[in-house]
Each structure stands twice: as structure tokens, then as C-alpha cells.
Amino acid sequence: MKLKIALFGLLTAAIAIPALAQKAPEAPGGKYAKEAEQMFRSSFRTDNPKYWMSRLDQDDTMKTCGTYRDNPPRKVGEQIEKANRTTIRYPVDGKLIGDWKEGEKLAAVGTGGHIGFIQPDPAGRVRGGNCYACHELAKKELAYGTIGPSLHNFSKLRGTSDDIIKYAYDKIYNSNAFSACTNMPRFGLLNWLTPEQITHIVAFLVDPESPVNKD
Numbered sequence: 001m002k003l004k005i006a007l008f009g010l011l012t013a014a015i016a017i018p019a020l021a022q023k024a025p026e027a028p029g030g031k032y033a034k035e036a037e038q039m040f041r042s043s044f045r046t047d048n049p050k051y052w053m054s055r056l057d058q059d060d061t062m063k064t065c066g067t068y069r070d071n072p073p074r075k076v077g078e079q080i081e082k083a084n085r086t087t088i089r090y091p092v093d094g095k096l097i098g099d100w101k102e103g104e105k106l107a108a109v110g111t112g113g114h115i116g117f118i119q120p121d122p123a124g125r126v127r128g129g130n131c132y133a134c135h136e137l138a139k140k141e142l143a144y145g146t147i148g149p150s151l152h153n154f155s156k157l158r159g160t161s162d163d164i165i166k167y168a169y170d171k172i173y174n175s176n177a178f179s180a181c182t183n184m185p186r187f188g189l190l191n192w193l194t195p196e197q198i199t200h201i202v203a204f205l206v207d208p209e210s211p212v213n214k215d
């Protein structure tokens with residue numbers, strides 16, 4: 001019995017002492033963060049295209065979101081959204097709604113941007129929006145992710161006003177303009193999709209004839 005108590009005491013001490021010794025988390029940009037980033041960067045093969053490595057550089061939005069673990073105080077979040085709103089660019093002809101059939105294809109394509117691991121993208125491969133990875137859109141596509149909300153019946157529920165069209169365009173162009181540290185990629189800002197391609201995806205969401213709005 002005594003032995004058991006002694007062992008229990010030892011065990012508690014073994015757990016308690018390191019817990020007491022634990023320091024406050026390191027401030028962002030500190031030694032360990034730098035070491036972790038170095039390790040992360042060196043894990044990529046060096047025979048990838050040079051431009052690819054620039055994708056590891058974080059802009060101010062990403063750094064600030066990282067500092068606050070994607071949950072910044074409201075005021076900081078508003079600043080991030082404001083800064084991202086100023087980045088949005090529109091097609092030269094000013095038309096924000098394109099061809100839903102083109103948009104349907106782009107929303108479903110999950111290729112593009114692959115780097116050398118097994119095989120990089122062949123030249124000229126179309127980049128897609130990969131929207132189904134995170135959203136439900138047209139009902140006929142059964143495989144979709146649920147990180148983002150369902151976009152099925154987008155315009156049936158919200159209408160087809162100019163404001164909704166602009167919102168859909170802006171959201172796809174730079175998602176962080178509306179929710180500071182969202183998981184949704186900034187397709188326009190990062191030149192992943194062209195403004196014209198975005199107008200096609202907007203049509204896929206908003207056009208009453210699109211399968212998003214027809215079951």
C-alpha cells in the first residue's frame with residue numbers, strides 16, 4: 001500500500017513538474033517559428049520551378065491571421081478585410097457575369113498548380129477553382145466537401161440583383177475581403193483564376209438556368 005502511494009506521488013510529481021516549468025507560448029516570429037519555417041521550406045524538392053517557392057511566402061494577411069491563429073480581434077479583422085477589398089480588380093468590359101457552362105467546368109476542375117512529386121502539371125493544363133472540394137453546388141455532383149457552406153440554389157435563395165452578382169464576384173476574387181481569415185482561397189488576387197474565368201463561375205452561381213439553381 002505504502003509503495004503504491006509512493007509510486008502515485010512520484011507519478012504526480014513527474015506530471016506536475018514539467019507542467020509547472022512550461023513557459024508561455026513563444027511570440028510570433030520567434031526562434032522556434034523560424035526553425036519550423038526553415039524545416040518546412042527545406043522539405044520541398046529543389047527541382048520544382050523557382051516561381052513555385054514564392055508560394056511559400058506569406059503576405060501581411062496570412063502573417064496577421066497566423067499570429068492570431070485565424071481568430072483576430074474584431075478591429076484587426078476589419079482592417080484585414082478593408083485591405084483585401086482594395087485589391088479587387090474587374091474585367092475590362094465591366095461585365096461580371098459570364099457563361100455558366102464555362103463556370104460549371106471551372107468549378108469542377110481540381111487540377112493545376114501541381115509540383116514535382118510524382119509528376120508536375122503538363123504544360124498548358126487548365127487551372128480550376130476546385131469549388132466542390134469545399135462546397136456543394138449542383139446537385140448532380142455527388143462528391144463535395146463541407147468546409148464551406150452549401151451554394152446550391154445560390155440565386156434562388158438570394159436573387160439575381162447587381163449586388164448579389166458583385167458580391168459573388170468579389171468573394172471569389174478575394175474571399176478575405178469578407179471574412180478576414182477564411183479558409184477559402186483568394187482566386188483572383190493570387191492570379192489563380194483570371195477575372196474572365198471568375199465571371200463564368202459567377203454565372204454558374206447566379207444564372208437561373210445553371211444547374212446550381214435547377215435541381
Ligand code: HEC
Pocket residue numbers: 107129130131132133134135147148149151168171172175178179182183184185187201
Ligand atoms: C478550401 C476550401 C474552399 C474552396 C476551394 C472554395 N471555398 Fe468558398 N468558402 C469556403 C469557406 C470556408 C467559406 C465560408 C467562410 C467565408 O465566408 O469565407 C466559403 C464561402 C463562400 C461563399 C460565400 C457564401 C455565402 O453564404 O455568402 C461563396 C459565394 C463561395 N465560397 C464560393 C466559392 C467558389 C465559387 C469556389 C470555387 C471557385 C470556392 N468558393 C472555393 C471555402 C472554400
